[in-house]
Amino acid sequence: MSYETILYTKDAQDKFATITLNRPDKLNAMNKDCIREIDAALAEAVADPDVNALIITGAGRAFSSGYDLQGGDFVVDFDFWVEDMTENATALLNIWKAPIPVIAAVNGYCLAGALELMMSCDLAIAADNAKFGEPEVRHNSGPPALMMPWLLHTRDVRYLMFTGDIIDAQEADKMRLVNKVVPADELTLRAENLARKMARMPTPALKYTKKSINNQQLVAGLQASFDYNITSIAGLHVTDEGEEWMRKLAKMTLKEYLEYRDGPFRGLD
Numbered sequence: 001m002s003y004e005t006i007l008y009t010k011d012a013q014d015k016f017a018t019i020t021l022n023r024p025d026k027l028n029a030m031n032k033d034c035i036r037e038i039d040a041a042l043a044e045a046v047a048d049p050d051v052n053a054l055i056i057t058g059a060g061r062a063f064s065s066g067y068d069l070q071g072g073d074f075v076v077d078f079d080f081w082v083e084d085m086t087e088n089a090t091a092l093l094n095i096w097k098a099p100i101p102v103i104a105a106v107n108g109y110c111l112a113g114a115l116e117l118m119m120s121c122d123l124a125i126a127a128d129n130a131k132f133g134e135p136e137v138r139h140n141s142g143p144p145a146l147m148m149p150w151l152l153h154t155r156d157v158r159y160l161m162f163t164g165d166i167i168d169a170q171e172a173d174k175m176r177l178v179n180k181v182v183p184a185d186e187l188t189l190r191a192e193n194l195a196r197k198m199a200r201m202p203t204p205a206l207k208y209t210k211k212s213i214n215n216q217q218l219v220a221g222l223q224a225s226f227d228y229n230i231t232s233i234a235g236l237h238v239t240d241e242g243e244e245w246m247r248k249l250a251k252m253t254l255k256e257y258l259e260y261r262d263g264p265f266r267g268l269d
Contacts, residue, residue, distance in 0.1 A: 024060025
């Protein structure tokens with residue numbers, strides 16, 4: 001299958017594949033085409049008996065800056081937001097549910113929806129120049145998925161979700177948001193070596209171990225948590241303030257919008 005917004009490659013030696021988000025001129029911001037192609041490539045990998053592990057990474061200087069904020073009409077009704085975010089959250093849950101281990105190799109920025117993408121993967125290796133955050137709270141938004149409470153201590157979840165602050169790889173490592181931090185020029189090698197380990201494991205062992213770990217989170221309420229979050233954030237978007245932020249997005253360039261959003265918070269650290 002051919003793709004427009006991602007690259008899908010298989011290793012020549014071991015049974016693993018790599019999905020590379022390939023919109024480097026936009027810091028790999030994820031539009032609907034990109035989200036759907038990630039989901040399709042994931043399905044391709046899962047259906048392939050010669051793929052026992054998967055890496056997700058980004059081309060250029062970012063893993064991804066998050067969901068694409070350009071090119072759409074965002075002043076829409078509640079039902080639209082529920083449908084839109086359900087599609088996005090389902091694509092992320094498909095990564096989480098995949099019967100093969102999925103590794104995020106994080107280079108540069110990993111923000112907002114991209115952070116949710118990374119957290120949906122089983123393992124994460126970060127370059128030492130990686131940056132993480134959920135800055136969308138600053139423009140009256142939130143993630144369609146809510147994976148963070150299932151990974152981090154509640155104090156860290158509240159800090160990241162309430163402030164919109166961007167943290168570096170070392171802080172992400174302290175929070176256990178990632179498994180390892182490595183030099184940026186070693187990221188690809190280290191991620192591929194981890195994928196080789198996964199590819200050489202007995203595949204039923206990883207498949208059923210992952211199912212058991214996931215089941216623990218499902219029993220604890222992960223799916224219900226996701227469903228509640230979708231309706232909650234959809235409601236947030238159609239508040240008066242939410243719609244005002246969306247109107248600003250339609251009128252401003254992205255650079256102007258981000259400056260307007262983040263300006264009040266500069267100098268507070």
